[in-house]
Amino acid sequence: MNINESGWRPERPIDGDKVGPGAKTFTGNRALMLEEPLIFEIGGADTTGVDLPEPRNLDSDRLGGLARTTPIGLPGLSEPETVRHYTRLSRQNYAIDLGLFPLGSCTMKHNPRLNEKVARLPDFADIHPLAPISTVQGALGVIHELGEWLKALTGMTAGAMSPKAGAHGELCGLLAIRAALEAQGDARRVVLVPRSAHGTNPATAAFCGFEVEEIPANADGRFDLAALKARIGPDVAAVMITNPNTCGLFERDFRAAADAVHAAGGYVYCDGANFNAIVGRVRPGELGVDAMHINLHKTFSTPHGGGGPGSGPVVFSDALAPYAPLPFVEQTAEGFLLIEEETAGRNHAESFGRMTAFHGQMGMFTRALAYILSHGADGLRQVSGDAVLNANYILRSLEDVLDAPFAASGPCMHEALFSDRNFGEGISTLDVAKALIDEGFHPMTVYFPLVVHGAMLVEPTETESKASLDQFLGAMRQIAQRARLGDQTLKCCPLEAPRRRLDETLAARQPRLVWQGL
Amino acid sequence: MTRYFTDEHEWIEVDGDSATVGITDHAQAQLGDIVFVEVPRPGTVLARGKEAAVVESVKAASDIYSPVSGTVIEGNSAIEDDPALVNADAEGAGWFFRLTIADPGELDGLMDEAAYRQFATDLA
Numbered sequence: 042m043n044i045n046e047s048g049w050r051p052e053r054p055i056d057g058d059k060v061g062p063g064a065k066t067f068t069g070n071r072a073l074m075l076e077e078p079l080i081f082e083i084g085g086a087d088t089t090g091v092d093l094p095e096p097r098n099l100d101s102d103r104l105g106g107l108a109r110t111t112p113i114g115l116p117g118l119s120e121p122e123t124v125r126h127y128t129r130l131s132r133q134n135y136a137i138d139l140g141l142f143p144l145g146s147c148t149m150k151h152n153p154r155l156n157e158k159v160a161r162l163p164d165f166a167d168i169h170p171l172a173p174i175s176t177v178q179g180a181l182g183v184i185h186e187l188g189e190w191l192k193a194l195t196g197m198t199a200g201a202m203s204p205k206a207g208a209h210g211e212l213c214g215l216l217a218i219r220a221a222l223e224a225q226g227d228a229r230r231v232v233l234v235p236r237s238a239h240g241t242n243p244a245t246a247a248f249c250g251f252e253v254e255e256i257p258a259n260a261d262g263r264f265d266l267a268a269l270k271a272r273i274g275p276d277v278a279a280v281m282i283t284n285p286n287t288c289g290l291f292e293r294d295f296r297a298a299a300d301a302v303h304a305a306g307g308y309v310y311c312d313g314a315n316f317n318a319i320v321g322r323v324r325p326g327e328l329g330v331d332a333m334h335i336n337l338h339k340t341f342s343t344p345h346g347g348g349g350p351g352s353g354p355v356v357f358s359d360a361l362a363p364y365a366p367l368p369f370v371e372q373t374a375e376g377f378l379l380i381e382e383e384t385a386g387r388n389h390a391e392s393f394g395r396m397t398a399f400h401g402q403m404g405m406f407t408r409a410l411a412y413i414l415s416h417g418a419d420g421l422r423q424v425s426g427d428a429v430l431n432a433n434y435i436l437r438s439l440e441d442v443l444d445a446p447f448a449a450s451g452p453c454m455h456e457a458l459f460s461d462r463n464f465g466e467g468i469s470t471l472d473v474a475k476a477l478i479d480e481g482f483h484p485m486t487v488y489f490p491l492v493v494h495g496a497m498l499v500e501p502t503e504t505e506s507k508a509s510l511d512q513f514l515g516a517m518r519q520i521a522q523r524a525r526l527g528d529q530t531l532k533c534c535p536l537e538a539p540r541r542r543l544d545e546t547l548a549a550r551q552p553r554l555v556w557q558g559l
Numbered sequence: 560m561t562r563y564f565t566d567e568h569e570w571i572e573v574d575g576d577s578a579t580v581g582i583t584d585h586a587q588a589q590l591g592d593i594v595f596v597e598v599p600r601p602g603t604v605l606a607r608g609k610e611a612a613v614v615e616s617v618k619a620a621s622d623i624y625s626p627v628s629g630t631v632i633e634g635n636s637a638i639e640d641d642p643a644l645v646n647a648d649a650e651g652a653g654w655f656f657r658l659t660i661a662d663p664g665e666l667d668g669l670m671d672e673a674a675y676r677q678f679a680t681d682l683a
Contacts, residue, residue, distance in 0.1 A: 488618040545617045549594035550642065 074539060077129045080116045081556050088117035133539055135483045137344060141505055141513050143435075145456045145486035145498025146239075146287065148317055148339035150428075155415055156342060156408035165407045170399035174379050181377035184400060185370040187410045191335055191356055194421070195313070196324030199362035201355045202369065203401040207314050210334025210353030211245040211281070213366060213396055217332055217357060218279050218308045219249060220364040220393035229278035229307065235264035236492050237286035239312050251278060258492055262288035262447035262458075269298050273305045283312035284328070285319065285454035287490040288447055289432065289498070299329025308332070308361065316340045317502075318429055318455035321422030331358040337402075341409035352405035363391040368400060427503035428455045431510060435499050438514045442521040446493050455502070461495025465527020470495035473524050475542055478535040480516040563626065563666055564675030567608075570650060571626040573666065581654040582614070582623060582645065585679040590616040593642040598634030598656050605629055605658060607665050612655050614645070627665040629658035 069076035118126070135142070142149035160166060168177050188200040204210040215232070222229055232246035235256040243253040254272065257265045264282065273280075280302050284292040292298075299309045311325050311333040317340040325333050337352040338344055345351075357365050367389070368381045378384065379400070385392060416424060429452065436457035440448045444462035447453070461470045474484035474497075486498040501510055523531055535541060562572045568586035572579045587593065595615040605611050605625040612623040612634075634656045638644045645653035660666075670678060 491619060546592035546594060549592075549615075549617060 073132075075129050075132070076539070077126065077133070079556065080118065080123075080126055083126060084116055084118040084122055086112060086117050088119055088122075090118055090120040090123055140481065140483070141501070141509055142344075142483045143485045143499045143501055143513065144483060145289075145458070145500040146314070146489065147345060147486070148315075148336070148455070148500060148502060149344045149483075150317075150339075150342055150502035151504035152342045152344065152408075153412060153415065156411045159411040160404045160407045162407075165403060168403075174377065178376050180403065181370050181379060183406055183410055184403075185372055185377055187406050187413070188354070188370070190410070190413050191354055194320055194324070195316075195330075195333060195335070195356045196326030197330070197333070197356035198326075198359050199357040199365050200369070201357070201365045201396070202406065203366060203395075203397045203399075204334065204353040204355055205397060205402060206338075206351035207239075207312075207334055207336045207353045208241040208245055209396065210336075210355045211241060211310070211312065212249060213353075213355045214310050214332030214334060214357075214361075215245055215249040215251070215279065215281075216366070216393050216396075217355075217361045217364040218310065219251075220391065221308065221361055222278055224364070224391060227278075227306070229276055231277045233269065233272060233277055233280040235269070235280075235282060235286070237262065237264050237288055237290075237292070237490070238281055238283040239287060239314060240489075242281040242283065242310075242312055246279075246281060256280075258288075261450040262286070262290045262492070263292055263294065263450070264298070266294040266297055270301050273301050273307065275305065277302065277305060277307045279308040279310050279331075281310040281312060283315065284325070285315045287498075288450075288458050288492065289318075289453040289456035289500075290447060290450055291319070291454055295328045303329060314339060315455060318425055318432075320425045321418065322425055326356075326358060331361050332356070337405045337409040341412040343405065343408045350402055350405065352402035352409070354401070363389070364393050366394060366396050367392050368395070370400075424503050425455075428501075429453070431501040431503055431505060432457050432499070434507075434510060435501055435514065439517055439521065442518050442525065443497070456498055456500035458490070458493060459497040459499070460493045461497075461524075464495070464524045467529065468524045468527055468531055470497055472531040472534065473497065473520055475534040476520045476523070476531050477516065479537045480520070482513060482516065562672060563669035564672065564678075565624070565626045565669055566678065567624050568679070569624060569626050570675075571666075571669070573660070573663075576663070577632060577657060577659050578627070578629070579654050579657045580611070580623075580626060582649055583675070583679070584649045585682075587646050587649040587653070590614065590621065591618045592616055593645045596638045596642045596645060596655075598636070598639060599631045601631050601633055603631040605631060614642075623655060625658070626669060627658075628661040630661070632657040632659060 137149050137151060164179055168180055174181060184202055188202055192198065192200055201213055204213045230252050231254055232251040233254050233256050234243045234246065236258040246253045256269045256272065259265050263286065280298060282292055282295060282298065284295055286292055302309050308331040309329055311330040313325065313333040313335045316335055320340055332355055334353045334355045337354065367385060368379050371378045371380050380389060413421065432453050432455050436445055436448065436453050439459065443459040445458065446460050447458060470487045474487050477484045487496065489496055489498060560572055560574045562570055564570050564583065568583045570581055570583055593614055593616045597613040599605065599611055605628060607626065607628045608624050610622040611625040614621050614623055635654050638653055647653065
């Protein structure tokens with residue numbers, strides 16, 4: 042029996058401006074949304090969570106007179122106070138395990154729990170990188186098998202597993218290109234980067250000592266092949282193309298661009314951060330790629346905040362394979378070998394060296410291989426298909442209320458891109474993002490890519506159900522209508538979050554990085 | 560003194576064989592609140608159309624290009640100390656750097672004020 046059949050709820054009594062969101066309670070808490078002070082504001086100097094015996098025979102001269110004479114000012118909390126503090130803070134966090142996380146370019150997909158189970162197996166989690174290889178054959182086998190999968194999925198011939206994240210992988214690829222050019226005595230200095238590429242690409246090229254030149258984009262959001270061909274010459278070391286690009290579009294002229302670059306003696310780097318949109322459907326090696334990194338933490342789950350660090354293995358073409366970094370795992374009749382400087386021998390003398398002390402992110406290797414094996418080849422093909430389907434559902438469901446600058450450029454890949462073109466006077470992309478927080482969603486990526494004014498980049502990923510997408514679309518349609526009408530109350534959002542709109546400008550101009558006197 | 564403009568939204572005010580460079584009011588409005596500026600050191604040799612300074616706003620980090628080739632005389636340390644000055648007075652006190660002009664011929668392809676204002680209006 043329902044004890045409240047009418048659904049009636051008593052109204053809060055009207056009391057001046059204290060009605061509505063954020064109305065004051067004695068504690069500052071709002072039901073289960075708790076107002077949490079800084080850790081330094083809890084407890085006191087006489088409280089501690091540990092009980093140590095008093096030191097005996099303390100020789101105060103052991104530090105040569107440098108012993109501290111005043112308290113260091115650390116927070117004093119009991120254990121339950123400490124546990125509650127961090128548990129309360131964790132409840133204010135937004136995570137992929139709580140809801141849709143449409144952050145474009147980040148691929149915030151669900152992280153299967155099977156990955157976590159496998160990664161925590163002690164034979165993978167508790168081994169040391171310097172353990173004798175005869176005792177870690179299983180772990181080396183995982184690294185090798187994952188590498189074989191990555192080569193098969195990309196149609197490439199060699200791999201480097203050690204790069205720790207996407208941009209580290211870019212650096213690995215460009216170092217191999219530089220080593221190949223140096224081996225030929227070729228002093229090419231220029232790397233071409235289209236405007237539709239990831240922002241890390243020009244940064245990597247500059248870090249590697251190359252001069253960066255930008256290639257313009259077409260009106261349809263793809264790189265300008267004619268402009269690229271016109272610039273290619275004997276001074277061009279490489280081109281770095283993100284495919285699919287940051288506008289969420291497949292670069293249809295990739296093969297033509299790669300052929301032109303190769304014909305002029307240059308190399309082709311592909312930023313594979315968006316590989317999740319084409320995995321199982323396109324082998325980048327067949328597009329003429331010489332080096333490409335793969336963000337294991339995007340394409341093969343475990344996104345940022347989803348369980349750990351990144352990992353950016355690189356795959357190479359035949360042309361660059363001799364220059365790939367050490368170490369790598371080789372399978373022999375006697376088992377798996379770790380090829381390092383001492384064991385590389387004459388066969389790998391051209392390797393450009395080492396990018397990391399050890400083998401790479403073992404925890405990410407186990408997660409990625411668990412993901413690949415549990416999906417299988419057919420499952421991976423469905424992953425990319427569903428990711429593209431979901432993004433196109435977003436694009437086509439919002440293009441009547443938001444400006445979609447590349448809606449006519451064909452289907453999008455894994456992400457849908459909108460601009461602020463139709464907003465009413467004074468309304469910005471930031472206002473729309475803040476309004477989404479009130480609706481309980483993490484905002485989409487805003488103001489990136491730069492080629493679109495007031496960009497909003499939505500990546501739903503394949504792990505969202507239609508029901509979840511429909512809820513997001515309902516909220517977005519309502520906010521977009523308000524933005525179009527110039528509804529100035531959007532400027533007040535978020536109204537329901539633990540904190541209202543923060544002063545990001547002041548925080549950036551005058552950052553306070555330490556607590557008071559520390 | 561004559562003021563020219565580039566399609567990358569820099570202005571350059573020429574005074575004899577030296578010039579002052581900054582970003583346009585349109586550029587600062589597009590960037591939003593500017594939170595960090597890095598200007599070139601005196602003696603830095605700049606090439607036309609290449610990076611000369613860096614500006615970061617709450618929205619994005621951008622390179623500022625030199626409209627002409629030349630050697631830096633002075634960077635505006637005032638905007639490094641107070642980046643908000645660029646928002647407040649982009650085409651005046653918020654200038655970025657002064658340089659000696661290597662080749663006055665490079666000024667030929669730049670826009671005058673009327674042409675630039677029309678260019679910026681057409682972008683909106």
